[in-house]
Amino acid sequence: MAELTPPAHNSQVKSATRTLDIIEYVVAHNRPLVAQEIATALGIPVSSLSYLLATLVERNYLIREGRRYLAGPGLARLQSSGGGFSLADRAAPLVRSLRVQLNETTSFFVRYDWEIEAIVTESSEQALRYSVPRGRRLPMHALAAGKVMLAALSAEELDRYFAEVERATFTPSTVTDEAELRRQVAQARETGFATTDQEYSIGIEGIARLITIDGEPVGSLSVAVPKVRYDREMAARVFDLLERTASVLEAG
Secondary structure: OOOOOOOOOOHHHHHHHHHHHHHHHHHHHOOOEEHHHHHHHHOOOHHHHHHHHHHHHHOOOEEEEOOEEEEOHHHHHHOOOOOOOOHHHHHHHHHHHHHHHHOOEEEEEEEEOOEEEEEEEEOOOOOOOOOOOOOOOEEOOOOHHHHHHHOOOOHHHHHHHHHHOOOOOOOOOOOOOHHHHHHHHHHHHHHOEEEEEOOOOOOEEEEEEEEEEOOEEEEEEEEEEEHHHOOHHHHHHHHHHHHHHHHHHHHO
16 A cells, blocks of 8 residues: 655745755855855745845845855854854744744843843744833833843842832833732742733733753743733643743853
8 A cells, every 4th residue: 555655845944945955056166156056056936045044144144245154163163062152142043943832922131230131132024912121221120121131130139120220111011019029929939920911011921931051040941922822722832832941042
């Protein structure tokens, strides 16, 4: 009886194969190449090639100089023993994976004094979505990513935070009261998670998981979901995937 087998190359496998072909072709030639030359040599339609080249440039595996492409620093970094990878480098593929699985905006935040900043963020592809600003310091008290990092502070540091920080109100739901914030921080310390309900942006729910590496808190993974899509089932998925993803990042 004939055996039914799946196609050898579905679209995702073909895309992965083409990506590797591009890298190998550019590295082998050791000189700048124009897109048309790559397309002709590898038999890749220009429309598909443009997307793949843009992705490789974005990830620093290729460098674009005018119309020409050559090997980028990302390729050399792959051959290193690991010392060349920053925390953002380690978090980036996991943030992307989490965003793909949930199709909701996902970010990795780190703390700077009494503020936080997203060093990696991937926006949802849905029409209704929340975008996390890059390169901007944000208040700890109004975002789940910040609250869960407050939970990692010592008692003395937490006292300093409340003494030094003026907590602004961003929406009618923003929690600024010290007693309530301390209660939420204590809960986050127990669970490793923090949540917000429209505290920084109206209509947005936030969920974050603290990340510790070698026993030290280094940041937080967070997911931002429009309230209209945030039900019990979605909440369970977010918490589960955040826990799994965080565990992978913490394991190194």
